Amino acid sequence: MQLLKDLILKDGKVIDNSILKVDGFLNHQIDVKCMQAIGKEFRKRFDGRGINKILTIEASGIAMAVFTALEFDVPLVFAKKYKPLTMDGSFCTKVHSFTKKMDFDVCVSKNYLGKDDVILIVDDFLAMGGAVCGLVDIVNQSGGKIAGVGIAIEKSFQAGRKKLEEKNLRVESLAIIKGFENGKVIF
Amino acid sequence: MQLLKDLILKDGKVIDNSILKVDGFLNHQIDVKCMQAIGKEFRKRFDGRGINKILTIEASGIAMAVFTALEFDVPLVFAKKYKPLTMDGSFCTKVHSFTKKMDFDVCVSKNYLGKDDVILIVDDFLAMGGAVCGLVDIVNQSGGKIAGVGIAIEKSFQAGRKKLEEKNLRVESLAIIKGFENGKVIF
Numbered sequence: 001m002q003l004l005k006d007l008i009l010k011d012g013k014v015i016d017n018s019i020l021k022v023d024g025f026l027n028h029q030i031d032v033k034c035m036q037a038i039g040k041e042f043r044k045r046f047d048g049r050g051i052n053k054i055l056t057i058e059a060s061g062i063a064m065a066v067f068t069a070l071e072f073d074v075p076l077v078f079a080k081k082y083k084p085l086t087m088d089g090s091f092c093t094k095v096h097s098f099t100k101k102m103d104f105d106v107c108v109s110k111n112y113l114g115k116d117d118v119i120l121i122v123d124d125f126l127a128m129g130g131a132v133c134g135l136v137d138i139v140n141q142s143g144g145k146i147a148g149v150g151i152a153i154e155k156s157f158q159a160g161r162k163k164l165e166e167k168n169l170r171v172e173s174l175a176i177i178k179g180f181e182n183g184k185v186i187f
Numbered sequence: 188m189q190l191l192k193d194l195i196l197k198d199g200k201v202i203d204n205s206i207l208k209v210d211g212f213l214n215h216q217i218d219v220k221c222m223q224a225i226g227k228e229f230r231k232r233f234d235g236r237g238i239n240k241i242l243t244i245e246a247s248g249i250a251m252a253v254f255t256a257l258e259f260d261v262p263l264v265f266a267k268k269y270k271p272l273t274m275d276g277s278f279c280t281k282v283h284s285f286t287k288k289m290d291f292d293v294c295v296s297k298n299y300l301g302k303d304d305v306i307l308i309v310d311d312f313l314a315m316g317g318a319v320c321g322l323v324d325i326v327n328q329s330g331g332k333i334a335g336v337g338i339a340i341e342k343s344f345q346a347g348r349k350k351l352e353e354k355n356l357r358v359e360s361l362a363i364i365k366g367f368e369n370g371k372v373i374f
Contacts, residue, residue, distance in 0.1 A: 023296065023298070023299075024298070024299075025262075028264065028265065028267065028295075028296055028299060029262050029263070029264045029298075029299040030253065030256070030262060030263040030264070030265070031262060032253050032256045032257045032262070032263055033257070035253065036257065058245065058246035059245035059246040059249060059265065059267075062246060062249045062250055062253075063249055063253045063263070066217065066219050066222065066249075066250045066253050066254070067253070069217070069219045070219045070220070070223065075212075075216050075217060075218060075219070076216070076217040076219055076250070077215065077216045077217070078215065078217070078246065080215065080246075108215075109210065109215055111210070111211070111216075112210075112211075112215060112216040
């Protein structure tokens with residue numbers, strides 16, 4: 001998606017030739033028109049798959065997932081990054097963050113996911129695939145179907161896509177980064 | 188706002204005659220059409236005030252704030268619930284959560300708030316006013332102006348509104364709860 005790539009080139013900051021910071025339009029300040037365009041693009045790419053719910057993870061995924069849900073005319077559920085006091089009522093999994101070098105618990109209430117759901121998973125980044133694989137695990141626990149995975153920014157030189165495709169999931173990424181060279185993003 | 192009140196009556200759960208849970212359409216699963224209507228309503232109520240940025244706090248405020256930002260055609264900034272490793276580049280404050288009975292740090296990067304900004308603060312709940320007063324403190328640190336505070340659900344029997352009005356801030360709430368009686372919401 002050209003608009004997203006343009007914003008990455010204009011506002012993204014490459015740190016140590018390995019991390020891309022997009023705090024200017026996605027992770028802290030949000031360009032809502034870009035998020036709206038992302039929602040429309042996900043609708044186009046996953047149309048006709050019977051999707052009845054969008055699933056993302058707090059907090060940065062929410063903005064684009066809201067517009068995706070609007071385009072599909074379905075509810076959005078966001079997974080929470082903590083374990084509830086009793087787990088009886090929730091599907092939970094553990095996610096490792098390679099960026100923050102820590103594990104955290106991710107949960108979704110059983111009230112909002114179930115075996116009749118056809119889910120589109122949406123997230124801002126796909127790198128090692130930790131967060132998205134956690135969401136896949138949660139949907140699998142619920143007995144629901146996964147119609148696909150929509151990603152804004154993929155780092156294709158990391159293992160995330162491979163892990164998802166091994167689970168036979170269709171992954172659509174709107175900006176695919178092949179690598180970084182001298183502090184510049186290479187699509 | 189009637190749509191919001193209807194959803195509260197239909198889906199809200201009153202716990203111990205003191206806490207309202209709205210996980211069905213706002214805090215976990217999100218009714219995006221309701222969020223869109225909230226954005227349009229905030230635009231109407233705060234129109235003509237020169238607002239150039241929307242400010243909210245992660246995570247539940249983001250969905251309605253995204254649509255508010257879209258209506259005003261301005262960026263959204265969401266405050267983060269942790270202290271960065273170095274605070275040189277951030278405006279930070281401490282917020283007490285009466286629901287969770289704990290303090291947490293809330294920060295916004297200096298890159299995304301400054302003295303030329305005219306801010307509309309948006310949040311899902313106003314009760315004791317902890318989170319919103321924290322956002323007010325952050326804008327004050329930045330030297331920016333506050334054009335108003337837009338709230339989805341206010342519990343008018345708690346002190347939040349009084350605290351904000353003592354700071355001469357205009358507060359607009361879309362559903363005002365006067366109290367709970369026998370597990371029912373009284374508007």
